[in-house]
Amino acid sequence: MNDYILEMHGISKSFPGVKALIDVNFSVKRGEIHCLVGENGAGKTTLMKVLSGIHPYGSYEGDIVLNGQIMKFNTIRESENTGIAIINQELALIPDLTVAENIFFGHEIMKRGLVDWNETYKQADIYLKKVGLNINPRSLMRDHRVGTQQLVEIAKALSKNAKLMILDEPTSSLNEEDSANLLRLLKELQKQGVTIIMISHRLKEVVSIAETITILRDGATVYTMRADEEEITENKIIKYMVGREMDNIYPHRESCVTDEVLFEVKDWCAYNAKSGQTVLKNINLKVHKGEIIGMAGLMGAGRTELALSIFGNTPEYKITTGELYLEGNRVRFSSPKDAIKKGVAYATEDRKKNGLILIQDIKFNTSFANLDRIRNRGVINRNEEVVQANKLKESINIKAPSVQQILRNLSGGNQQKVVLAKWIFATPKLMILDEPTRGIDVGAKFEIYTLMNEMVKQGMSIIMISSELLEVIGMSDRIYVMHEGKITGELSKSEATEQKIMHFATNTEELS
């Protein structure tokens, strides 16, 4: 019964100045789905990099025992040859190659020294079917959605004959539907004898899929729970992750909603300037002063498009009809600059790609959207900037030695707090937050929620776009649900349930 495919004994790994892993023990039974959880920086990814040879033998202490033998991987290629496949959080696909080329990239099917294209496409088709994809292997990777791309990655792993598959946050960029799809596929692969290690922040998924869960904290194994030995719950996992019982993930807030309408969108229609595709159809919504509006929906429902088109990003989204009212006055923002000036801020969903300037420090980013606040007769006062940035850093608890810290060196949660600091510094009336807690740990999430509560208390209004249903329900005063560019439902906090939201988000009849 105790047939372990993998045992990692006493693994320690240091980076200059930091101990990333301290004497970690990690054992995986053959054929199980084993989830690895922990806060950001707990060492999950590092552990998997040690296992897959990205951190080569000799750069860590301890033993990797695979099928009873000690392994000494020097490269990722060597670990692949033993049947280990790692699928990273950021997908390693090449957008301008075909699906089949991607699947066999690095281990092409050869015939007399040349690539055998017929066989390549034939084989690719077989592996695509295995992961439940019905797409043309000759189509370009870039034409497929993230959900599909994720599945192609798995097909690629299968084509390498993977026996032990490691998935690092496979669902973090997927919507609920694609996530469910992926989890089903993992179950299916498990039946075919593949052992799966999954790193995930989505505890609900973890609870639903894992036979065994190993929890890491600060580079050490704190606990391993097995579904056949004890009942696994999210709260239990969280307790071990953070080392404290968190009875409520969402901080309590007295409603700050006033009767005064701050912002209104009327009959808003827009299309994508590049593809010509209609992305928004007759959007109508209202935001009251002091209100948190949740925007729920599946990926591609048009929520980000709505935010960007309101925010004045007109080169990308052309508005055909529609009106905006801010504090009762009709407005239209010609550019993000204009929107910010009139009191609307938009924090993007991807902080690294288009939210922050990572090579600059905290103070530079904090003041960037509102330099007028530190200018005196046109001249920037750097000392004033440090003082102001420091005040914000303290009040929203950005963990860094100083405001001179370069953002690249901060954790995801702290980077996200800098995003908020930047927009708070711009003193908007309406703040649009797109996926404000994506990819950050539970502790940092709680702090962001507390911060949002603080903001509405001071009279700001928030539109929060989120794909996490519980977050939408937990934080919003009122919820709009979108589906394919339309608002399909509106729910008050008291009537919102996950089922109801999903029903609107998929635009299906509610099953009783």
Add this chain to the structure above:
Amino acid sequence: MSENKKTGREYGKTLVTNLRNYLMYIALAVIFIVFQILSNGSFLTARNITNLINQTGYIAVMAVGMTLILIIRQIDLSVGFVAGFLGAAAARLLKAGVAVLPTILIVLAMGVMIGLVQGLIIGKVGVPAFITTLAFEFGFRGLLTLITEATGTIPIQSDVFYELSNGFIPELFKIGDLSGSCLIAGAISMALIVFSEIRKRKELKRYKFEDMPVLLFILKLLFFVALIGTLTVVLAGYRGISWTIVIVVIVVAIYSFVMNKTKVGRYIYGMGGNPEAAQLSGVDIKRILIGSFASMGLMAALGGILYTSRLGSATPTAGMGFELDAIASCYIAGVSTSGGVGSVANSVIGAFVIMSLTNGLNLIGVGISYQYLIKGIIFILAVALDVRSRGKKALG
């Protein structure tokens, strides 16, 4: 525990960063010493240093413009022949009897216009900068040949124009062999530096920031004073301060101010760091791009004027390779190849490094073929050192 260690590492990093900022000066010092030895003491003479500075002027101002372009992740390959053409245009205007000041203003305006057009093609039409500016390089090479075709070389007939790159600020009096104006100018700049440093320190105190200990502060001031003092005395021993120095100092002062103290400067750095994020933070990135190219055009025009003035004539090949010297100056001075990082003052020092190589190699009689070889090797070494000290690879 780990918290403490991290801070320790941060301190280490700050130290490395600071060293990196002075790497240029160290490189310059090394070059000076090496050539001084190899040339048996004829490199570090008042005459040669003056010469070196006047030679560097046109590349220095173009490197200033190029710094902005490289920071916002663009490139300008056209400035060589744009400068060459504009220099020739200045010569033609002077020949036609236009006065010096209007000539300079017209040529500078032409530079801005050329930059604007390029900026518009890149920013509004969307042709990549590499291609647009390469096309302009071709075009202006043609135009330069065209306006110098009839006469060949166009001599400069204005003494005032000639003085720009060859003249010195007027002599007020002499103290022994030393130029009085030069000493006064040196004393004024020393006073200015001491004054501004003290003001900065007071400001820091007002904001209750920690500053360096008094002793260290005084040492720093003494270092600056000694540096400027030495330079002043050296220059005063020959003919004093050239107009080129005055022009370069003014250009660097203006650009440094804009880059460090104004919104536009912030936007340029921000846009270089992440254009999308900058745009969504309210930066009009097209305007910044077009403006940067216009500024580059202005600097190319100034470079062309200085070069033509230096030679005393406009030639059909003027401007060849200037763009590469300007770009090399920036990269040697630590402008990041991926954008967002760089300083105009450093780029000017970078220009001096490149020109002192040329000057020194000429002085010790190295042939032109070997000069290019040596320059190439040193360029790679300098950037490799810079990249390594940043601890990041150019790829990925």
